[in-house]
Amino acid sequence: MSSGRCAACRYLRRRCTEDCILSPYFPSNNPQRFVSVHRIYGASNVTKLLLQLPTHLRAEAADSLYFEAQCRLEDPVYGCVGLIFMLQQQIHAAESQLVKTQAEIAVMKSQGQNPEAQQAEQDFNNLLLQQSDNDAALSFPNQVSSGFI
Amino acid sequence: MRGQEPRSTSSCAACRLLKRRCNPNCIFAPYFRSDEPKKFAKVHKVFGASNVSKILIEVPEEQREDTVNSLAYEAEARLRDPVYGCIGAIALLQRKMIQLQHDLALARSCLARYTATPSCIGSTDVPVIADPLGDFPAGCGGSIDSFSWNLSYELNQEAHMYDFSQIPYV
Numbered sequence: 001m002s003s004g005r006c007a008a009c010r011y012l013r014r015r016c017t018e019d020c021i022l023s024p025y026f027p028s029n030n031p032q033r034f035v036s037v038h039r040i041y042g043a044s045n046v047t048k049l050l051l052q053l054p055t056h057l058r059a060e061a062a063d064s065l066y067f068e069a070q071c072r073l074e075d076p077v078y079g080c081v082g083l084i085f086m087l088q089q090q091i092h093a094a095e096s097q098l099v100k101t102q103a104e105i106a107v108m109k110s111q112g113q114n115p116e117a118q119q120a121e122q123d124f125n126n127l128l129l130q131q132s133d134n135d136a137a138l139s140f141p142n143q144v145s146s147g148f149i
Numbered sequence: 150m151r152g153q154e155p156r157s158t159s160s161c162a163a164c165r166l167l168k169r170r171c172n173p174n175c176i177f178a179p180y181f182r183s184d185e186p187k188k189f190a191k192v193h194k195v196f197g198a199s200n201v202s203k204i205l206i207e208v209p210e211e212q213r214e215d216t217v218n219s220l221a222y223e224a225e226a227r228l229r230d231p232v233y234g235c236i237g238a239i240a241l242l243q244r245k246m247i248q249l250q251h252d253l254a255l256a257r258s259c260l261a262r263y264t265a266t267p268s269c270i271g272s273t274d275v276p277v278i279a280d281p282l283g284d285f286p287a288g289c290g291g292s293i294d295s296f297s298w299n300l301s302y303e304l305n306q307e308a309h310m311y312d313f314s315q316i317p318y319v
Contacts, residue, residue, distance in 0.1 A: 041196060080235045091245055
């Protein structure tokens with residue numbers, strides 16, 4: 001019965017069996033999803049990848065493959081790596097802003113405190129403690145090497 | 150002997166892996182040198198040589214090196230994390246961005262209390278960073294929120310998995 005085929009089997013023009021590994025993640029009501037993934041990875045590679053995963057992780061894997069495939073179709077040169085690059089730039093800018101604001105606070109503090117600012121300082125000390133914990137855990141190198149391995 | 154031709158000693162990594170003759174017009178040869186066999190092996194395992202070839206043909210020649218490098222990065226990420234691939238790295242960076250935005254808002258609020266001028270609250274001459282995915286192609290930026298992050302580990306501890314220094318686009 002052709003009406004029971006998943007999007008993958010329909011696209012590949014094959015019979016969709018009951019144990020089709022792709023059918024739970026590429027339903028017939030969203031054919032574009034499989035087309036995108038197939039164009040970038042190929043049905044065979046997607047099947048191999050899903051097969052090596054436990055069943056409860058396959059849905060997430062299929063979603064991430066679809067996301068990356070969409071990124072690559074929209075930006076054939078950089079794909080989702082362009083997004084990583086953009087986020088890194090934004091993080092760098094935000095860190096710079098934070099350092100600048102911290103410096104301004106330090107200047108204001110050194111020029112004399114007011115009663116309201118004492119509570120602000122306590123909140124901010126807690127923030128600094130938190131931030132140093134985050135920095136220790138998420139310490140990405142800033143330098144960029146010249147190429148990939 | 151009939152048809153005997155000297156073996157090419159300059160096959161690129163792709164043709165060597167695919168066990169075929171590397172002709173002068175090989176699309177892979179400029180980007181997958183024979184001394185980097187792992188690079189093509191990873192890309193081929195994730196995307197397949199045929200799909201990589203189609204992608205390269207679609208992009209201008211001057212952008213092919215960047216294309217190959219980004220494919221290699223994605224392949225590496227996918228092999229390291231078969232479930233999330235690069236999405237894990239993106240989620241990590243997004244989390245850090247959100248945390249930074251929160252910290253920055255707190256710091257600005259703190260600064261505003263010191264200045265004790267209402268108009269100074271949240272206002273500096275530096276632009277506020279809004280949606281971290283705002284400038285990215287809509288098809289990608291909109292769908293990442295749909296992930297159900299059922300991560301069983303602390304993302305912070307997995308930060309070392311992603312070598313962001315290898316991105317040569319900064």
